Amino acid sequence: METGGTHIIKRHRRHGIEAFSKDKLQKSVVAACLSAGAHHGQAELVAKHVADAVEEWLEDRPEVTSSDLRLATAKQLKKYHADAAYLYEQHRMTI
């Protein structure tokens, strides 16, 4: 599901720009929650809250970078599951 008119500018130019997808964001948050040891139900619920909050944050922003989106998502996720937020932030910084 693609929502709103926000475009995400990817970190690397060759990956270009893509429309914001709430589903995609929700799936990545669910994955981070599960990796941090959350139960499936809890992971789904947290992901829904986070995706809603991020969608609201994006409302008045026509374009954001993928790094900004990641930071905003991690900030929201921290309110519900600190360990999942940590893993979410660390994804690109592990190797």
Added chain:
Amino acid sequence: MDITSSLAAVALIALIHASFQLSVSVLTLLGSHTIGARMSHKKVLSLISSYVFGATTMTLLIVSFASLIFLQAFGSEVPLMAWAIACAVVLGIGIAVWLFYYRKGAGTSLWISRGFARHLTTRSQKTTHPTEAFSLGLTSVIGELVFIVPTVVLSALILIGLPSGWQMIGLVVYTLFSLLGLLIVWALIGSGYSLSSIQKWREANKRFLQFSSGGALIVLGFFVYVTRVIAEAAGAM
């Protein structure tokens, strides 16, 4: 050097190899992605085990290959010049590890090419089959080659001085000790330990790991230089 001392030296050198973090980083990511993708515990265990098996195989192959090359080049008597060059490499990379091993900023990003780091991140994300995990294990050891060259070279030089049967045992000793870090993380993930705790520990202690790896290489380089190069040169006078 007698057999016991040689094997002990190989084990000690392999422990320095074990302190390098690329394979552990990839294993942490692989564990994170497989658990996040709702794979069963059995499947997660199968993937991380295949990964460790891949890293084991590549470590064994690299040390065997280096030993074979040195055996062909020098026979069982390593010339003084080869020891001196090996010591210079060990010292140089020890200092490089102190200066460059981790990138600045948060996380545990290593001083490897960003393209290769992205490739490993993407592959760990897309790995769903044990064969892919095995290949990822092979690749992660190759990616770490720039840092493990000194430990591999010194171990190979020591191994070729051993009787042939003991060379095989030496190879196994090196491989087992060099994989200790990986085996600990494998056991932690396999037993359901939180990945965020593993990564937090790694991030909190990264400077200590960097200092100890680099420091150990520098001490090792001086030790080998004194015991092999200076002692032999003084004995020959």
